[in-house]
Amino acid sequence: MKNGKVTQFAAPAAVVGIIMLLVIPLPAPLLDLLIAVNIMGAMLVLLTTMYIKKSLDFSIFPALVLVMTLFRLGLNVASTRLVLRDGYAGEVINAFGHIIVGGSIVIGLVIFLILVVIQFVVITNGAGRAAEVGARFTLDAMPGKQMAIDADLNAGAIDDDEARRRRAEVASEADFYGAMDGSAKFVKGDAIAGIITTVINLVGGFVIGMVQLGMSAGEAIETYSLLTVGDGLVTQIPALLMSVATGLVVTRATSDSDMGTMATSQLAQSRTALMIAGGAAVVLALVPGIPKIPFILVGAALLLLAQRIKAKETEVADAETATETAAALQPVAETPEALIEQMRVHALEVLLAPDLVDMVGGSADQDLLGRVRALRRKTALEMGYVLPPVRTRDSVDLPAGTYAIRLSGVEVARGTAPRGRVLALGEGLEGLPGSTVVEPVFGLPGKWIPTELRHSAEMAGATVVDRVSVLITHLSSVASTHADRLLGREDVRVLVEGLKQTNPSVVEELVPAVLSLGEVQRVLQGLLAEQVPILDLGRILEALTLRAKVSTDAEGLVEAARQAVADVIVDRQREGGVLRVLTLEPATEQLLLESLRPGEGGTQISLAPDRVEGLLASLRAQVETLEATGRQAVLVCSPAIRPALRRVAGLAVPRLPVLSYTEVTGTSLTIETVGAVGVGQAIAA
Known part of the structure; x- marks a missing residue:
């Protein structure tokens, strides 16, 4: 039989054997062997808990506690049967009763009671309380951990497979601590059962010795009580080991090394x-x-x-010091090439304060450069264009713990990521040190807390984000907001040349026969400005070819390209097969149609300032009402006013998608109207 088959049937056979202990008498030599197995098995479990790096590495522990407890109780029943029937229960129990406690019933009872107090009052109660608190806080922290996983996924720090693995780990952790909360009750019940069993054995042995066997009181005590105490010690020692193991598991924090190494290094x-x-x-x-x-x-x-x-x-x-001195003594090359490189303006740049340089070259998941590479890959796969190389360098002009993000040499965002700290987000942060800050992307309140308090913050229900993830999320938001500015002429040429390898007819018919590369770039920038992916470049260029034969107006070309990928646009806005939409009131929509005027940058809405303010106030109120209920929606209008309305709506709600009726119709999604935006109501209010 293969090893897999043996291990498959070993556990069920062991459980069945334990059940048989309760009903079938055992010979004393076999009982000695099983007692040794029980003690050393408990010792093995205890040592294993000291060498695990996180609790989930020993996920079988809750079930193992139940099996080991049942095993001890079965041995207790078997040994009690031998003690009361034969006055002898094997050499192990005899050794514990006569040799270890010196043959004194008083010493034996005192040692037994001390072990019971240590196990029941100290370890078992503490482990049970820790398991209960750990289970509660683990369940409370699940939503925050899921949000952190989603944030890493959106920032490109992890891929879909890693996100699924982390979500499964979070669910497994919750299940584990829930099971530990229940298994701690088994350990407590085992301690109580050991006390009751010992008392019953003392009374039963005394009665049997005097009543059935005609012994004197002293002989009955010497014969049965010492064996009972030895039996109790044999049972309580492995029970104590399992209680200690339970306490170690429920109080074990996740780390990169075993308990001994951590204790030595930290002490x-x-x-x-x-x-x-x-x-x-x-x-x-x-x-x-x-x-x-x-x-x-x-x-x-x-x-x-x-x-x-x-x-x-x-x-x-x-x-x-020697390394820094050697680096300082190296001559700085002032070659023209080096100066030209320093003069060059980079499309995207991250500046770090000197104390944040350690973020570069850290571990695999904490290396800033590695996370930037992952962000570029994520952007390419989701949006269809390659993010320009991100230049990362230090700057002595920045305050300590500060980073800045530059776009074409101009600073567009700034944030903090103090060294040795992590960002705790959510509610219940009052008990954590530090002043309240605002997370730069989502605007959530948080605190930068010492890394050592990460576990405490997670136990309090906060979502904890490391500083590299904060910077990458901020960089991802900036890149997404300014995607149109990051798409250069050379990038468009590379995209078009790549499409030409698989679909040459589409490219040759459009570029440069109908549109120049610059005009194609302008259309693609218009799509990216509204977060529309340009992955399906073939369909976009086909639509531009048809539209350009009628007009080469930039706004019309963008709308034609949007219509070609309308299904993609709508799919990105749906929630579970439902597309929630805000519409314009008929009178308001007619008013906007009548107010359209041509302009250099496209069509414009020409309304009085108070009417524009009323429209924006109404739109802002509708969006805030939806966000208060955790829902999101898109604004839908007629195709003629969509470009102009989008520019106006961006003044009030920059991230609100604006779609046309033609883009929404023809989809298989369920459309749910959640509100209407008007001008008149806002003015009256």
């Missing part, structure tokens, strides 16, 4: 603390009546460790 991170502790131990040794050798040995060990840490810190500091 030895402060040289001052070690020196104070060592000095205190030496001072205690000088107090009259205090044994000197133990405290002197401990103090000397702590002081020696502090000196080793000082030497290591000095070595690291010297190495850093």
Whole structure:
């Protein structure tokens, strides 16, 4: 039989065997073997919990607690049967009853009661409370963690597969802590059962010895009570190990190393603390009546460790100083090529304060350059154009913890990402240190908290975002908002040449016979300005070919291209098969049609300022009402006024999509009208 088959049937067979322990008498040698298996199995579980890096690495633990508890109870029943029937329950129990406790019933009972108090009062209650709190806070933090995953996905930091894996991990974590909350009750019940079983065995053995076997009281106590105490110790020791393992699992924070490595590195991170502790131990040794050798040995060990840490810190500091000196002594090349490179204006640039340079070259998910590459890939796959290379450099002109985003050499956004801190978003941040800030993209309130408090913030229900993700999300928002400015003439040439490889007839018929490359660029920029993907470039150029034969007006070309990819535009705005729309009141729409005037930048709406303000106020009120209920909608109007209305609506709600009736009709989506925008009502209000 293959190993897979053996492991498949091993667990069910073990559970069935445990059930059989409750009803079938066991010979003493077999009981000795099973007791040894029980003790060492509990020891193995405890050691395993010390070497896991996160709780989910031991996801079978809740079920294992139940099985091990049932195993101990089965052994307890089997040993009780042998003790009361034969006055002998194997060498292991005999050793615990006579050798370990010295054959004294008083010592045995005292040790047994101490173990019970440690397990039941201290460890079991604490582990149960930690499991309960962990389960509650894990469930409360699930929405925030899902939002953080969505933010990383939208920023291009992770792909769809990684997002699915993280969502599954969040769900598994919630299930695990929920199961741990229940398994902690098994551990507590096991402690109570051990106490009751021992009391029953003491009374039962005393009665059997005196009534059935005619022993004296002293003989009955010596024969049965010591065996009962030994049985209780044999049961309580593995139960105590499992209780400690439960406490370690529910209090284990996610980390990159095992518990021993973390404890050693963190306890030895402060040289001052070690020196104070060592000095205190030496001072205690000088107090009259205090044994000197133990405290002197401990103090000397702590002081020696502090000196080793000082030497290591000095070595690291010297190495850093030597590196910085060597870099400073290197001559700076003032070649014309270097100066030209410094003079060149980059399309997209990220400036970092000197203390933020560590964001470059970090771990795989914390490397700024790697995240930028992922953002460029995401933009190309979603929007159809390649984001220009992002130049990243430091700037001494920026305040500490600050970054700036430049577009064509002009700063368009600025934010903060303090070193050694993470951004906590959401409610319930009052108990966290730091002043309240506003997240730059979504406008959410938050606090920059020390990295060490990340777990506490997550337990409080906050969404915690690392500073690289904050910067990348901000950069993604800037790139999306200014996508039309980032699409250069050379980028359009590359896109057209790429399409020519697969669809040459479309390109040859349009460029340069009908439209120039610059005119195509202008159309594509118009689409990107309204967040319309240009992935299906073939359909867009086909529509431009037909429209250009009638007119080469830029606005008309953009509308023709939009009509060609209308299904894509509508699909991006739907929510679960439903497209929620805001419409114009008939009188308002007629008024806008009559007010259209041609202009250099396209058609314009020529209305009195108070009427324009009334229209924007009505639109803003409708959008705010929808956002208060967690819904989003698009504004729909007639094709003739769509371009002009979009420019006006952008003054009040910049991110509101404006679609025409022809773009919406012909789709299989359910259209739900959620409001009407008017001019007259707003003026009256």
